[in-house]
Amino acid sequence: MSSAHTAGADTPIDPAILREAADWLTQLHGGEAGPKEWEALECWRASSPAHGRAWTRAEALMGDLRGLPGGPLRATLEKPAARRRHLLRLLWLPLLPTAGWLGWQQMRIDGERWRSAAGEQLPLTLADGTRLLLNTATEIAVDFTAQARTIHLLGGEILVTSAPDPAPLPRPLRVLTQDGSVRPIGTRFSVRRASGDADSRVVVFEGAVEVDARGRQDRVKAGQRLDFGAGGMGQPQVHAGLTDEAWTQGMVVARRMRLADLVAELDRYHPGFLRCHPDVAELRISGTFPALARARSLQLLAESLPVQVRERSAYWVTVEPIRADT
Amino acid sequence: MSDAAAALQQHVQTLYSDHHGWLRAWLRRRLGCGERAADLAQDTFVRVLSSRQAADTTAWREPRAYLTTIARNLVADHWRRQELERAYLEALAAQPEPLAPSPEAQLLIVETLLRIDACLAALPALTRRIFLSSQLDGLVYADIAEQMDVSLPTVKRHMSQAFLACLSAA
Numbered sequence: 001m002s003s004a005h006t007a008g009a010d011t012p013i014d015p016a017i018l019r020e021a022a023d024w025l026t027q028l029h030g031g032e033a034g035p036k037e038w039e040a041l042e043c044w045r046a047s048s049p050a051h052g053r054a055w056t057r058a059e060a061l062m063g064d065l066r067g068l069p070g071g072p073l074r075a076t077l078e079k080p081a082a083r084r085r086h087l088l089r090l091l092w093l094p095l096l097p098t099a100g101w102l103g104w105q106q107m108r109i110d111g112e113r114w115r116s117a118a119g120e121q122l123p124l125t126l127a128d129g130t131r132l133l134l135n136t137a138t139e140i141a142v143d144f145t146a147q148a149r150t151i152h153l154l155g156g157e158i159l160v161t162s163a164p165d166p167a168p169l170p171r172p173l174r175v176l177t178q179d180g181s182v183r184p185i186g187t188r189f190s191v192r193r194a195s196g197d198a199d200s201r202v203v204v205f206e207g208a209v210e211v212d213a214r215g216r217q218d219r220v221k222a223g224q225r226l227d228f229g230a231g232g233m234g235q236p237q238v239h240a241g242l243t244d245e246a247w248t249q250g251m252v253v254a255r256r257m258r259l260a261d262l263v264a265e266l267d268r269y270h271p272g273f274l275r276c277h278p279d280v281a282e283l284r285i286s287g288t289f290p291a292l293a294r295a296r297s298l299q300l301l302a303e304s305l306p307v308q309v310r311e312r313s314a315y316w317v318t319v320e321p322i323r324a325d326t
Numbered sequence: 327m328s329d330a331a332a333a334l335q336q337h338v339q340t341l342y343s344d345h346h347g348w349l350r351a352w353l354r355r356r357l358g359c360g361e362r363a364a365d366l367a368q369d370t371f372v373r374v375l376s377s378r379q380a381a382d383t384t385a386w387r388e389p390r391a392y393l394t395t396i397a398r399n400l401v402a403d404h405w406r407r408q409e410l411e412r413a414y415l416e417a418l419a420a421q422p423e424p425l426a427p428s429p430e431a432q433l434l435i436v437e438t439l440l441r442i443d444a445c446l447a448a449l450p451a452l453t454r455r456i457f458l459s460s461q462l463d464g465l466v467y468a469d470i471a472e473q474m475d476v477s478l479p480t481v482k483r484h485m486s487q488a489f490l491a492c493l494s495a496a
Contacts, residue, residue: 015494022490026482031466054493061492064438069417070462076413077443078451078458114356115405122358272412273419313429315415 013054020044021054025062111143111152118271119292121250129163130173135247136269136291137195149173153200157192159248160184162207179229180213187222190248194268199229203244250292259283259305263319266297272315279321280307338375341389346371349393356401366404370397403440410439445492456481457488 024041027033045055114134116122122134126142128149134140138156143149149171151160158175162184165171175182177193179200187207193200202211203225211218213228218236220226225239246253254262260281267274269291283305289297298309301319308322346367354363373396414435418427427435446454456474459465465473467481474481 018493019486019490022486022493025489025493026486029460029467029485030482031468057493058489061489064442065461068435068439068462069414069420070464071420072416073410073413073439074417074458074462076409077439077446077462078454116358117408120358124355271408272415275419313432316419 011053013050013057017050017054018057020051021058024055025058111141111150113139113141115139116156119269119294121292128165128167128173131161131163133159133248135159135192144171147171151175153177153191153193156194157190157247159188159190161188162186180211180233183210183212185209189220190244196264196268199227199231201225201227203239205245246288247291250290252289252291252297254285254287254289256284256286259285259301259307259319262289262301266291266294270294270317272313273317275318277318277320280305280319283307335375338371341374341393342371345389345393348390349397352394353397353401357404362404366397366400369400373400406443407436407440410443411436414439441495442492445495446488449488449491453484453488456484460485 024044027037028041041055045051114122114124116134116136116138118137120136122138124132124134126132126149127144130149132140132151135157138158139154140156140158141152141154143152149165151158151174153175160175162173164186165173173184175184175191177191177200179193182189182191182202185208187204187209189202189204189207189209191200191202200213202209202220204220204222206222208219208221211220211226211228211233213233216233218226218233220236223239224236225244226236227234240255243253243255252262252265258281260276262285263274263276266289285301285304287300287304289300291297298317298319301307302309306322307319310318310320312318349370350363350367353366354360357363357366370393374393411432414432446457449457452474456470456476459470459473460467467478467485471478471481
């Protein structure tokens with residue numbers, strides 16, 4: 001069938017007419033359009049069926065755009081997205097994943113991407129036998145060349161159990177964050193740089209690592225941890241044992257922790273938003289929370305403190321004081 | 327169905343039985359979730375079937391490379407969708423009068439966002455910035471011109487380019 005009657009919404013519209021429609025849209029959104037402009041548009045729209053169809057499409061677009069909230073959404077849409085491969089360009093699909101959080105988006109980072117969703121952990125074994133565990137909401141790029149084995153931590157937290165390089169000429173292994181590099185010496189350690197963190201933290205469980213950040217080097221040994229970032233590099237400190245390692249078992253351990261801090265920690269494992277009401281932020285809490293089992297963690301919270309967990313939606317949960325009327 | 331279409335479908339069926347298993351495992355490793363991996367494996371073959379390039383069977387000489395390229399893109403889309411969804415919810419939470427749209431409404435909005443995102447992705451950074459200032463921040467062109475230190479006609483040119491990209495993709 002090819003009669004004019006079936007020329008519906010799916011029929012291609014002449015690009016020149018779409019350009020005119022785009023110009024109309026531009027005029028109407030400038031903040032200066034008045035009745036005169038709308039009248040002129042109405043004439044244009046009515047002058048041919050093709051114009052009419054183009055304008056129907058334009059109205060649908062205006063409807064889509066209207067009422068979109070700004071702020072974080074705008075930032076995400078604005079983030080320069082790497083161009084995807086064009087194998088299937090006719091499908092109009094978007095983007096490679098953007099290069100992690102914070103300032104790193106600008107950098108071109110090579111290597112294979114791996115990513116874990118919020119509330120999930122992802123174990124990996126790399127080509128050289130190095131084992132990784134990606135904690136919740138983590139993104140890495142693995143870049144192995146003839147000279148070096150590099151793991152970029154783009155955001156989140158990883159546990160590394162390093163293996164000797166099987167290559168004839170052993171290549172150094174290193175973990176890079178936006179703050180600096182961590183080079184292991186036969187070891188098991190974790191590196192964290194989550195989206196809300198101000199700097200990077202390395203915790204060493206076995207062996208030792210060399211940290212290189214902003215022109216300073218330091219060695220961190222088993223049982224120690226070190227923070228490094230924009231504010232410089234701290235001193236290696238005795239790490240908190242179980243508390244620092246618990247995440248590798250899917251746990252968050254709190255020892256007289258501020259409730260707000262614990263909620264922020266659990267929020268990392270939450271696909272949506274977990275927020276703490278200011279009125280209960282300073283309460284102290286101790287306990288072990290199964291971070292990967294969200295419902296159970298929240299239930300434990302509510303049992304330990306005079307708070308209630310309010311689910312506005314599955315994505316949006318707040319921890320609030322218990323109200324007198326509930 | 328034409329002979330060519332029948333042959334293509336036959337081809338895809340063979341491809342499916344030979345490669346569905348490892349593709350699903352491959353996706354599972356990447357996504358850490360079996361259910362989602364199964365969905366995306368399915369989508370990968372749907373893409374093959376609906377892709378015009380599939381008829382060009384040179385791509386099939388290396389079926390693994392071909393399928394992983396498609397699957398990789400689908401994984402990328404999957405993460406981008408989550409990113410947009412999260413940003414949208416965050417934006418909602420930041421509003422003075424928090425609203426919680428129904429799950430159905432949220433789904434629609436996220437679909438819309440993905441579409442807009444796809445259109446904007448192909449545009450230069452400045453065009454994208456100008457367009458978002460106008461459409462999401464609600465600035466008038468004169469303010470945008472001042473903020474970005476460009477002329478008013480330049481702002482209009484970029485706006486028109488962005489609108490055209492969105493209209494052409496619809």
